[in-house]
Amino acid sequence: MAIRDKLSGNEAVAVAMRQIDPDVVAAFPITPSTEVPQYFSQFVANGAVHTEFVAVESEHSAMSACIGSEAAGGRTMTATSANGLALMWEMLYIAASSRLPIVLSVVNRALSGPINIHNDHSDSMGARDSGWIQLYCEDNQEAYDSVIQAIRIGEHPDVNLPVMVCYDGFITSHSVENIELLEDDKVKNFVGEYTPAEYLLKRESPVAMGPLDLQPHYFEHKRSQAQGMMNSKKVILDVAKEFGKLSGRDYGLFEEYRMDDAEIGIIVLNSTAGTAKTVVDDLRDKGVKAGLIKLRVFRPFPFAELGKAVSGLKALAVMDKSDGFAATGGPVFADVRSAMYDFAKDVPCINYIYGLGGRDVRADDIAKVYADLGEIAKTGKVSSTFNYLGVRE
Amino acid sequence: MAYNLKESTKKPERLTGGHRMCAGCGAPVVIRTILRAVKEEDHAVIGAATGCLEVSTCLYPFTAWKDSFIHSAFENAGATVSGAEAAYTAMKKTGKVEGDTKFLAFGGDGGTYDIGLQSLSGAMERGHDMVYVCYDNEAYMNTGIQRSSSTPKFADTTTSPAGSVIPGKVQFKKDLTMVMAAHNLPYVAQSAPMTNFKDLYDKAEKAIYTPGPAFLNVMAPCPRGWRYDTPELMDIIKLAVDSCVWPLYEVEEGEYKLTYRPKNKIPVADYMKPQGRFRHLFKSDVGEEMLKDLQKEVDRRWENLLKLCGE
Numbered sequence: 056m057a058i059r060d061k062l063s064g065n066e067a068v069a070v071a072m073r074q075i076d077p078d079v080v081a082a083f084p085i086t087p088s089t090e091v092p093q094y095f096s097q098f099v100a101n102g103a104v105h106t107e108f109v110a111v112e113s114e115h116s117a118m119s120a121c122i123g124s125e126a127a128g129g130r131t132m133t134a135t136s137a138n139g140l141a142l143m144w145e146m147l148y149i150a151a152s153s154r155l156p157i158v159l160s161v162v163n164r165a166l167s168g169p170i171n172i173h174n175d176h177s178d179s180m181g182a183r184d185s186g187w188i189q190l191y192c193e194d195n196q197e198a199y200d201s202v203i204q205a206i207r208i209g210e211h212p213d214v215n216l217p218v219m220v221c222y223d224g225f226i227t228s229h230s231v232e233n234i235e236l237l238e239d240d241k242v243k244n245f246v247g248e249y250t251p252a253e254y255l256l257k258r259e260s261p262v263a264m265g266p267l268d269l270q271p272h273y274f275e276h277k278r279s280q281a282q283g284m285m286n287s288k289k290v291i292l293d294v295a296k297e298f299g300k301l302s303g304r305d306y307g308l309f310e311e312y313r314m315d316d317a318e319i320g321i322i323v324l325n326s327t328a329g330t331a332k333t334v335v336d337d338l339r340d341k342g343v344k345a346g347l348i349k350l351r352v353f354r355p356f357p358f359a360e361l362g363k364a365v366s367g368l369k370a371l372a373v374m375d376k377s378d379g380f381a382a383t384g385g386p387v388f389a390d391v392r393s394a395m396y397d398f399a400k401d402v403p404c405i406n407y408i409y410g411l412g413g414r415d416v417r418a419d420d421i422a423k424v425y426a427d428l429g430e431i432a433k434t435g436k437v438s439s440t441f442n443y444l445g446v447r448e
Numbered sequence: 449m450a451y452n453l454k455e456s457t458k459k460p461e462r463l464t465g466g467h468r469m470c471a472g473c474g475a476p477v478v479i480r481t482i483l484r485a486v487k488e489e490d491h492a493v494i495g496a497a498t499g500c501l502e503v504s505t506c507l508y509p510f511t512a513w514k515d516s517f518i519h520s521a522f523e524n525a526g527a528t529v530s531g532a533e534a535a536y537t538a539m540k541k542t543g544k545v546e547g548d549t550k551f552l553a554f555g556g557d558g559g560t561y562d563i564g565l566q567s568l569s570g571a572m573e574r575g576h577d578m579v580y581v582c583y584d585n586e587a588y589m590n591t592g593i594q595r596s597s598s599t600p601k602f603a604d605t606t607t608s609p610a611g612s613v614i615p616g617k618v619q620f621k622k623d624l625t626m627v628m629a630a631h632n633l634p635y636v637a638q639s640a641p642m643t644n645f646k647d648l649y650d651k652a653e654k655a656i657y658t659p660g661p662a663f664l665n666v667m668a669p670c671p672r673g674w675r676y677d678t679p680e681l682m683d684i685i686k687l688a689v690d691s692c693v694w695p696l697y698e699v700e701e702g703e704y705k706l707t708y709r710p711k712n713k714i715p716v717a718d719y720m721k722p723q724g725r726f727r728h729l730f731k732s733d734v735g736e737e738m739l740k741d742l743q744k745e746v747d748r749r750w751e752n753l754l755k756l757c758g759e
Contacts, residue, residue, distance in 0.1 A: 078535050078538035078539055079531060079534045079535050079538055081531055081534070105538060105541050105542060106538060107534040107535070107537050107538040109531065109534045109574065111527060111530075111570055111574075112566060112570030113566060113567075113570070115527070115567070116524060116526075116530075116566070116567050117527075119520060119521065119524035119527035119528045119567065120527045120530050120531030120534065121531060122518075122531060123495065123518065123520070123527070123528035123530065123531025123532040123534075123535070124531035124532060124534055124535040125531075126518050126532065127493065127531070127532035128535060128539065128544070128545075129534070129535025129536075129538055131531070131535070145521055146520065146521065146524070149521060255493045255516040255518060255532055256491075256493065256516070256532075256539060256549060257516075258491035258516075258545075258547060258549065261491070261515050261516040262516055262517075263506050263511035263517040263518075264516075264517065264518045265506070265518050265519035265520050266508040266511065266519070267503045267506060267507045267508065268508040269507070269508075272508050272509065
């Protein structure tokens with residue numbers, strides 16, 4: 056029987072970590088992710104886990120210690136936000152290229168500057184090319200479920216890549232919601248043992264990791280890393296299926312909400328999906344054929360699946376909670392539109408940058424986007440491809 | 449058993465020949481001496497900061513390390529090895545690993561005195577059972593002899609060149625061993641591979657087998673950066689120690705102990721003269737004043753050390 060509880064997003068993630076009982080957690084506090092290591096260190100202090108908690112002196116050292124630990128053969132987890140993730144940057148790439156399946160909870164927060172502690176996605180979006188799998192979560196339940204699945208995804212021998220589980224700072228991390236937890240033994244059985252093929256502590260066959268790798272082999276190693284990311288799509292779906300049997304909760308690469316006969320639709324990530332779903336319901340009540348896609352897996356990017364999913368629309372808006380400063384819209388837009396070139400070439404697609412630095416996103420804001428889409432669907436004309444929502448100009 | 453160089457060198461090498469370090473480089477001599485102090489039955493996890501040692505000993509698909517080895521980046525050998533040690537502790541609890549594994553991190557002075565200082569300080573403060581070894585060659589040699597905070601005053605490097613106005617590096621060398629001693633660790637020592645290597649071997653053995661964190665700072669001259677003839681490596685080290693530029697001492701649980709006292713303390717100039725990086729001092733009119741300046745600082749630090757050691 057599932058356990059019903061009321062937890063904040065951070066607490067739910069910390070509980071998942073307790074149930075996973077990793078060998079090492081190395082972390083450094085930063086708002087709004089601080090509670091994750093805080094709750095977890097209490098589990099350590101109470102002997103609820105066998106984990107070594109390494110209270111490092113910076114996020115750079117957090118990821119470095121995670122790399123050392125995972126390379127040594129230990130299952131390893133951490134959490135961070137914004138500038139903390141930025142300080143890890145160098146090591147994110149090294150973790151991925153060393154094929155170390157570390158699981159990192161990214162509690163999304165605006166990246167400085169100016170300094171701001173509230174939610175947007177500029178932190179994890181900046182890390183989208185670092186070679187980490189990225190899962191985005193709408194609410195506490197998804198964050199909890201995804202952290203558990205992330206262990207299995209990253210450690211799968213066809214993948215061997217680190218995984219970021221991203222959820223919105225404060226909105227998700229600090230909001231207390233009803234949640235269904237799995238029993239400890241079920242999580243333990245689901246994640247199983249970490250059994251890497253090679254690791255530093257395998258004394259019978261010592262291994263050298265992190266070599267200098269020049270022209271003769273570097274490219275092959277990067278190609279193999281890219282293959283891991285390609286393979287991960289199937290593994291993400293397989294793990295989700297197995298998790299679904301255990302929990303009764305279904306996960307895919309993205310969630311389609313009232314998309315079957317939709318004419319206008321938006322693509323969103325994380326908590327905004329919750330707000331947007333109520334707008335879709337209201338519009339449906341009024342006879343507007345509105346739909347929504349909540350992207351769960353951003354890396355690997357579900358190119359064909361997403362391209363096909365929007366091919367029946369008359370107009371689409373991609374919502375980016377970060378600005379890539381490319382002067383051509385946000386990062387999600389760029390990837391979605393690229394997929395549409397192959398699968399939905401004739402569907403007008405526009406971009407909105409919204410909610411930066413925690414700017415509140417109301418149902419009215421989302422309704423305005425659908426109104427704009429309705430106009431495009433009717434006229435077939437796009438007056439502005441790149442847009443900012445809810446900003447004073 | 450008392451230390452015997454001949455016996456000690458009969459142990460199987462843990463850093464094999466065939467690595468690509470330069471002839472006359474101090475670093476592999478330092479590493480091999482330290483690794484001889486690891487018991488044959490013990491496994492080691494060795495980490496290295498980016499630097500000469502790392503790029504020359506682990507070029508894919510080869511490794512010169514007989515033990516497990518990890519390099520991840522430049523500034524984080526302390527943190528990386530601390531993570532491996534934490535995994536070991538956790539996996540011991542669950543019975544996933546057996547036997548004794550020792551944890552060592554090697555970094556040059558760039559990776560230790562400068563960019564890796566925070567990571568080193570953190571790892572030592574947290575009390576991981578590991579040894580951090582700085583092989584100190586007094587500049588960023590891997591990138592082509594740029595000054596570090598370990599570079600001695602007036603040394604000519606590619607970013608502190610001796611010019612017509614500025615005579616090489618302007619600042620004195622940072623005293624990292626004292627910085628680490630101030631961490632109040634179970635064991636801190638300064639050493640050099642000298643004469644029969646006993647000083648370094650003994651300190652390595654203590655560092656490796658004292659539970660908790662230990663720091664070794666070991667002089668490892670670089671023929672390219674210091675500009676000496678490669679066969680002169682051992683002579684240069686002896687001059688550094690006998691001039692008290694590089695005193696040999698240890699700090700065990702806060703107790704300072706001088707492990708070598710030169711019979712005749714030689715002038716700093718005798719140590720500097722064979723090195724091309726100080727050549728300009730011996731050619732210039734003001735060189736004598738500069739040498740006096742250096743001698744004064746070396747004497748001041750030496751006297752301070754003698755006091756700490758109760759000598």
